Amino acid sequence: MIEISGSFWIVLTGVLATASCGLLGTFLVLRKMSLLGDALSHAVLPGIAIAFLLSGSRAIVPMFLGATLFGLVTTLLVEAFHKKWQVQEDASIGVVFTALFALGVVLITAFAGQVDLDQECVLYGEIAYTPWDLLLWGEYSLGPRPVWILGGVLAVNLLLVTLFYKELKIASFDPAMAVSVGINATLIHYLLMAMVSLTTVASFESVGAILVVAMLIVPGATAYLWSDRLEVVIGLAMFFGMSSAVVGYYLASYWDSSIAGAMVVVVGGIFLFSLLFSPNQGVLSRLWQRLQLSLQVAQDHMLLALVRRDEEVEERARLRPDELVGSAAVLGILAQMAFRRLRWRRLLQQVDGMVELSAAGEQVALGLLRKHRLWETYMNRLGLPEDHVHAPADVIEHFISAELEAELGAEVGDERDPQGKQIPPSG
Amino acid sequence: MSQNTHPIQIHDMTIAYHKKPVLWDVDLDVPEGQLVGIIGPNGAGKSTMIKAIMDLVPKASGWVKIYGKDYGEMRKIIGYVPQRESVDWDFPISALDVVLMGRYGHIGWMRRPGKEDRCIARESLDKVGMGDFAERQISQLSGGQQQRVFLARALAQDARIYMMDEPFAGVDAATERAIIDILVTLREQGKTILVVHHDLQTVTEYFNWVIMLNMRVVASGLTREVFTDENLQKTYGGRLTVLSQAAQAMAEQRRGDR
Numbered sequence: 001m002i003e004i005s006g007s008f009w010i011v012l013t014g015v016l017a018t019a020s021c022g023l024l025g026t027f028l029v030l031r032k033m034s035l036l037g038d039a040l041s042h043a044v045l046p047g048i049a050i051a052f053l054l055s056g057s058r059a060i061v062p063m064f065l066g067a068t069l070f071g072l073v074t075t076l077l078v079e080a081f082h083k084k085w086q087v088q089e090d091a092s093i094g095v096v097f098t099a100l101f102a103l104g105v106v107l108i109t110a111f112a113g114q115v116d117l118d119q120e121c122v123l124y125g126e127i128a129y130t131p132w133d134l135l136l137w138g139e140y141s142l143g144p145r146p147v148w149i150l151g152g153v154l155a156v157n158l159l160l161v162t163l164f165y166k167e168l169k170i171a172s173f174d175p176a177m178a179v180s181v182g183i184n185a186t187l188i189h190y191l192l193m194a195m196v197s198l199t200t201v202a203s204f205e206s207v208g209a210i211l212v213v214a215m216l217i218v219p220g221a222t223a224y225l226w227s228d229r230l231e232v233v234i235g236l237a238m239f240f241g242m243s244s245a246v247v248g249y250y251l252a253s254y255w256d257s258s259i260a261g262a263m264v265v266v267v268g269g270i271f272l273f274s275l276l277f278s279p280n281q282g283v284l285s286r287l288w289q290r291l292q293l294s295l296q297v298a299q300d301h302m303l304l305a306l307v308r309r310d311e312e313v314e315e316r317a318r319l320r321p322d323e324l325v326g327s328a329a330v331l332g333i334l335a336q337m338a339f340r341r342l343r344w345r346r347l348l349q350q351v352d353g354m355v356e357l358s359a360a361g362e363q364v365a366l367g368l369l370r371k372h373r374l375w376e377t378y379m380n381r382l383g384l385p386e387d388h389v390h391a392p393a394d395v396i397e398h399f400i401s402a403e404l405e406a407e408l409g410a411e412v413g414d415e416r417d418p419q420g421k422q423i424p425p426s427g
Numbered sequence: 428m429s430q431n432t433h434p435i436q437i438h439d440m441t442i443a444y445h446k447k448p449v450l451w452d453v454d455l456d457v458p459e460g461q462l463v464g465i466i467g468p469n470g471a472g473k474s475t476m477i478k479a480i481m482d483l484v485p486k487a488s489g490w491v492k493i494y495g496k497d498y499g500e501m502r503k504i505i506g507y508v509p510q511r512e513s514v515d516w517d518f519p520i521s522a523l524d525v526v527l528m529g530r531y532g533h534i535g536w537m538r539r540p541g542k543e544d545r546c547i548a549r550e551s552l553d554k555v556g557m558g559d560f561a562e563r564q565i566s567q568l569s570g571g572q573q574q575r576v577f578l579a580r581a582l583a584q585d586a587r588i589y590m591m592d593e594p595f596a597g598v599d600a601a602t603e604r605a606i607i608d609i610l611v612t613l614r615e616q617g618k619t620i621l622v623v624h625h626d627l628q629t630v631t632e633y634f635n636w637v638i639m640l641n642m643r644v645v646a647s648g649l650t651r652e653v654f655t656d657e658n659l660q661k662t663y664g665g666r667l668t669v670l671s672q673a674a675q676a677m678a679e680q681r682r683g684d685r
Contacts, residue, residue, distance in 0.1 A: 030518060086445070163537045170528050174514045180481050180507045181532030181584070182499075228519040228564035 006131035014245030016150035017203040021215035022241035029220035039097030043074040045104025071197025153202040298328040298338035307365035318354035366424040372397040373417040440489030464634035506586030523561040529583030551582040571602035
């Protein structure tokens with residue numbers, strides 16, 4: 001038999017755990033139940049402890065039963081506190097999970113001497129021991145036990161999410177609608193909570209009670225920054241989770257640090273990266289869009305300044321570059337950039353150290369002037385006084401679409417603008 | 428017409444939140460093929476009433492019959508348009524996905540929407556003038572467009588009774604017109620439509636039947652018969668509210684004349 005290295009098993013364990021967490025975590029995040037996921041992952045601890053004490057071993061079935069039971073108890077208690085006894089929802093979550101978690105800690109520490117359940121391992125994970133925790137079939141080794149458990153849990157999760165995808169979707173988006181078409185949203189809620197409990201327990205040994213929360217919430221929240229398709233969000237969440245498991249493991253070996261800790265640091269890094277760089281919602285892309293808009297406005301202002309001069313003088317108007325840059329009425333550096341871009345677009349040409357509109361530039365500038373004056377005329381018609389129409393038109397001219405221009409054009413016809421100036425024809 | 432053929436019958440229904448009653452002793456009988464406006468001041472229990480009909484809130488007493496049967500048996504023939512603010516419009520799904528949800532009640536557990544369901548969903552989007560926005564993520568739609576998507580979803584339910592919770596809230600005039608046209612078409616097809624409504628000025632124009640609520644049913648019947656000053660006063664409790672509504676209506680008219 002080919003010898004499979006220990007690190008392979010460790011990475012595989014991490015990948016299986018994070019895949020499950022990412023899958024379910026997406027739904028937690030979308031249902032705005034991140035906090036409940038957090039609560040569940042802690043509150044199942046007494047279930048594990050009790051199962052462990054009763055069965056005297058780390059057999060997985062009692063643990064699953066204990067944890068799922070406590071997961072559902074947590075969900076029930078939170079709902080009861082919140083709905084029946086009118087405790088604030090976040091407060092009831094806080095009360096329930098800390099109390100149950102503390103109970104778990106007490107149980108484990110009180111009986112730690114009698115049983116082999118290590119507080120440290122439950123809290124922080126012990127993924128590094130994975131390769132030696134073998135599942136035996138008679139004398140044959142079938143590979144590490146956690147791999148089988150996590151693989152099984154992932155398979156169950158995938159199966160349930162696939163089967164109940166439509167129900168999960170509608171119950172998450174619009175629970176009242178779900179109920180009205182006969183889909184029991186409460187049942188779906190408990191199903192999801194049971195799956196989260198199960199997954200938490202299975203992942204405990206690899207990432208620990210505290211860090212499993214990160215794997216439930218962070219990949220889902222990250223994926224949500226990248227896509228607006230539910231299927232893609234789920235896929236990305238699983239992918240981000242799994243890659244952080246792989247990268248985290250190698251980082252941990254490099255730093256000689258906690259593997260689970262390194263995985264979470266990586267997934268946190270992916271989140272930060274996404275927050276900055278994601279194309280739709282990223283901080284940088286928003287800054288970039290704002291910069292582009294400012295540049296566009298500055299360019300428009302320069303073109304307008306030139307074309308207005310053209311109207312006043314016989315031949316083509318020329319301005320000194322610094323005069324033109326000054327006309328943009330924006331920050332100096334932005335105006336400089338806008339000026340360079342206009343030249344790059346060949347809308348300006350330079351003659352004897354002065355700048356004037358090129359033929360193409362005149363086209364664009366006349367189009368802008370048309371929009372500006374159409375708007376002014378239209379506003380004037382609505383009965384606004386003359387001194388109220390120029391400044392708004394200065395803003396709106398950059399945003400008038402072709403359709404709106406056509407509409408305004410049809411409205412206004414070949415009138416002159418309020419100052420008696422000609423509106424340039426379209427095209 | 429015998430009693431049990433009526434689409435909605437409510438008998439002695441009381442609804443309470445945390446033991447505080449919000450709707451008292453409701454007795455109602457809505458005949459088929461009516462476009463019904465449910466009006467009343469804030470907190471009168473308008474939304475609560477349609478939610479109670481659909482079993483979404485528990486009843487303290489009384490019963491509701493849909494064509495003489497329990498709601499559970501009849502839910503497939505009821506279409507629902509919840510308040511627009513009741514859902515998270517940042518949810519990562521497209522307009523078509525939302526409309527497809529109208530088919531879920533017909534599809535059954537664990538099965539996927541099929542070709543026919545997609546077809547119906549697309550047709551429904553077309554009917555509300557949103558055919559071009561099928562693949563658009565719902566957060567990128569305007570308020571009026573979102574409301575149309577909700578209406579399309581109800582159309583996709585292919586129901587005989589429709590419950591709509593403030594479909595005109597926060598939509599522009601064009602969307603309001605488009606929605607009311609669709610409602611009228613539905614009524615002409617013999618469907619029964621219950622609409623929670625706020626704007627008193629359009630009641631007579633839009634609805635041929637009106638239910639006036641203020642924690643109890645003040646009046647219910649043909650609009651031309653029950654939508655009277657006297658009933659309005661009973662519903663809105665005192666002249667002040669009605670007067671301010673009237674003043675607002677006049678202001679709106681003046682704006683419209685410009």
